[in-house]
Amino acid sequence: MTNGSRDDLFQAAASRVAPSIVLSLYARGGTDGERDAVVGLYEDYVKRWGDHLRWFAEDETGRYRAFEERAAQYPARAVDRDRAALRRDIRWVAYGGNHRHDASGWKFKSTLRSSPEAVSALDHVSASWPIGPEAPGYEEALEVALIWGRRCPFRFGYAGFSLQVSEEHEQMTAKLVYDLAMRFQGLEIHCPGTTALCCQTQMKSVNWLTLVSNEMLTPRYTGPLIGHVGGIDVLRANLSPEILLHPIRDGVLIQAGPEPLLGDVNRGETLPLYREVAKVLKPIRMSTHWPFFGILTANDWMTRFDR
Numbered sequence: 001m002t003n004g005s006r007d008d009l010f011q012a013a014a015s016r017v018a019p020s021i022v023l024s025l026y027a028r029g030g031t032d033g034e035r036d037a038v039v040g041l042y043e044d045y046v047k048r049w050g051d052h053l054r055w056f057a058e059d060e061t062g063r064y065r066a067f068e069e070r071a072a073q074y075p076a077r078a079v080d081r082d083r084a085a086l087r088r089d090i091r092w093v094a095y096g097g098n099h100r101h102d103a104s105g106w107k108f109k110s111t112l113r114s115s116p117e118a119v120s121a122l123d124h125v126s127a128s129w130p131i132g133p134e135a136p137g138y139e140e141a142l143e144v145a146l147i148w149g150r151r152c153p154f155r156f157g158y159a160g161f162s163l164q165v166s167e168e169h170e171q172m173t174a175k176l177v178y179d180l181a182m183r184f185q186g187l188e189i190h191c192p193g194t195t196a197l198c199c200q201t202q203m204k205s206v207n208w209l210t211l212v213s214n215e216m217l218t219p220r221y222t223g224p225l226i227g228h229v230g231g232i233d234v235l236r237a238n239l240s241p242e243i244l245l246h247p248i249r250d251g252v253l254i255q256a257g258p259e260p261l262l263g264d265v266n267r268g269e270t271l272p273l274y275r276e277v278a279k280v281l282k283p284i285r286m287s288t289h290w291p292f293f294g295i296l297t298a299n300d301w302m303t304r305f306d307r
Contacts, residue, residue, distance in 0.1 A: 004264075004267065005184070005262045005264040005267055005269065006019075006131070006262065008264065008266075009180065009184055009187075009262060009264075016103065016165075016166075016172075016173050016176060017103050017163040017164065017165050017173050017176060017177060017180075018103040018104050018105040018130065018163065018164040018165075019105065019130070019131045019161065019162075019163060020105035020107075020128040020129060020130055020131060020161070020162050020163065020164045021105075021128060021129050021131065021135075021136075021138075021141050021159065021160065021161060021162070021260065022126060022127070022128040022158075022159065022160070022161075022162035022164070022188055022190050023126065023127050023128070023141065023144065023145050023148070023157070023158075023159040023209075024124060024125070024126035024127075024157055024158055024159070024188075024190065024192055024195075025124065025125050025126070025148065025149070025152055025154045025156075025157035025211065026122040026123070026124050026154060026155050026156055026157060026192075026195065026196055026199065026204075027122060027123045027124070027125075027152065027153055027154045027155060028122060028123070028153075028155055029112055029113045029122065029123030033153070034112075034123065034152065034153050035079045035090075035112050036079065037151050037152040037153065038075075038110055038112060038123065038125050038152060039075045039076050039079055040151060040152075041125055041127070041148050041151065041152060042075050042094075042108055042110065042125075043072075043076070044144075044147070044148075045108045045127050046072045046094075046108075048136075048144075049106060049129070049136075050067075050072060052096045052106040053067040053071075053094045053095065053096055053106060053108075054066065054067055054095070054096050054097055054098070054104075055067055055094070055095055055096075055097065055100050056068075056071035056074070056092070056093070056094045057092065057093050057167070058074055058078070058090075058091060058092040058093075059089065059090070059091040059092075060078075064100050064167075067094055071094060072094075074092060075090065075092055075110070078090045078092075079112070088114050089111060089112065089113055089114050090110075090111070090112040091110070091111045091112075092109070092110060093107070093108070093109040093110075093167060094107070094108045094109075095107040095108070095109075095164075095167070100168070101166050101167075101168045102166060103164050103165050103166045103173075104130075104164060105128055105129055105130030105131065105135065105164055106128070106129065106130065107126075107127070107128045107164050108125075108126070108127045108128075109125075109126050109127075109192065110123075110124065110125040110126070111123060111124055111192075111193065111196065121196045121197045122155065122195075122196040122197075122199065122200070123196070124192040124193070124195070124196045125152070126190065126192050127144075128162065128164055128190075129141065131161070138258070138259040138260060141159060141209075141260075142159075142209065142255065145157075145159050145209050145211070145253060146246055146248060146253060149211050149246075149248035149249060149251070149253050150248045150249045151249065152249065153213075153249060153250060154211060154213055154249075154250075154251070155203070155213050155215065155216055156199070156203035156204065156210075156211060156212050156213065156216055157209075157210075157211035158188060158204065158205065158206065158207040158209065158210055158211065159207060159208060159209035159211075159260075160186055160187075160188050160207030160208035160209065160260045161184070161186050161187050161188065161207075161208070161260050161261075161262055162187055162188040162189075162190045163177050163180060163181070163187060163189075163190070164190075165177060170293050171293055171294070171295060174292065174293035174295055174296050175296070177189060177292075177293075178292060178296050178301070181301055182265075182300065182301060182304070183264060183265055183266060184262040184263055184264055184265075185262075185263035185265060185271060185274075185304050185305070186207065186208070186260060186261045186262045186263035186271055186274065187262065187263075188205070188207050189292050189298070189301055191292050191293060194289070194290050194291075194292065194294075195289070197290065198286070198289060198290040199286060199289075202216075202227070202284050202285060202286045203216060203281070203284055203285055203286065204285075204286060204289065204302075205278070205285060205286075205302060205305075206254075206256070206274060206277045206278045206281060206285070206305065207256075207260070207274065208255070208256055208257065208259070208260035208261065208274070209253055209254070209255055209256075209260075210253070210254040210256070210277055210281070211248065211251060211252070211253050211254075212229075212251050212252055212254065212281065212284075213250050213251035214231065214250055214251050214252075215250070215251075216229075216251075216284050217229045217230060217231055217232075217234075217235075217251070217252070217284070218230060218231055227282075227283025227284045228283055228284075229280065229281060229283055229284055232245055232247065232252050235252065235254070235280060238280050239254075239276060239277065239280060240273065240276060242257060242273060243255065243256055243257075243273055243276065243277065254277055256271075256273035256274050256276070256277050257273045261274070271305070274305060275305045278305035278306065279305075279306075282306070286302060287299070287302055287303055287306075288302060289302050
């Protein structure tokens, strides 16, 4: 990533969105084991970077409040409570920022569904970190992705540059996020709730790190909406040596280069390794997506690596 590209991104983002590294996993949920694993990821995030978190909200009250010890313990308590009670969705978000409405690169957000039969949506968990000298480096982001990918059963996931927006101002900043992502093609347009609803049989997209389960690589059934790629040996045979493959729980983490890239089209940055991963995984990638933030068409961004 060139310094010029990063400077341009920060200037364009201003104070309305927060450039970040995002890591997001999507799982077929509804089991205690998966829920416990996600709670463990949250506790790991809080242990590592909880000092940067300022605000917390969950569905039970619907209120944003200051992040404190009770907020750190909420997911574990909610999961334990629901083991013997009527199960329901568990949602929470913790994030930084001086004010509740600030966009912050420090963020952890998750939705755990009540059961796999109750709704046609995946569980999701995402974490982000700011970009900058005081934030976790790319090696640490890779380390966390590997640790989390080995702890939590998942279908697919991704990690790379993204833009975090205010929890209260998503639609106000949606057009800015979309325009920046079309220029900086390494940016992930991150709408985990929407992705969890629409990516049932195929994965969303690829990025610097792409996590894919064996279940998705080699599904038991292939039909008009379900492609077939093959296992890790097939991936290795069809990807350049610069692209690293890391075995993780029930799947593989694909690393497209030593660090994430922005892919500034105005500077001719074409992201060849990202495009290579996208080509190999095309049979199981979605070419369309429900509207981002409920208002913006997603198709041009979803197919950016195919043009």
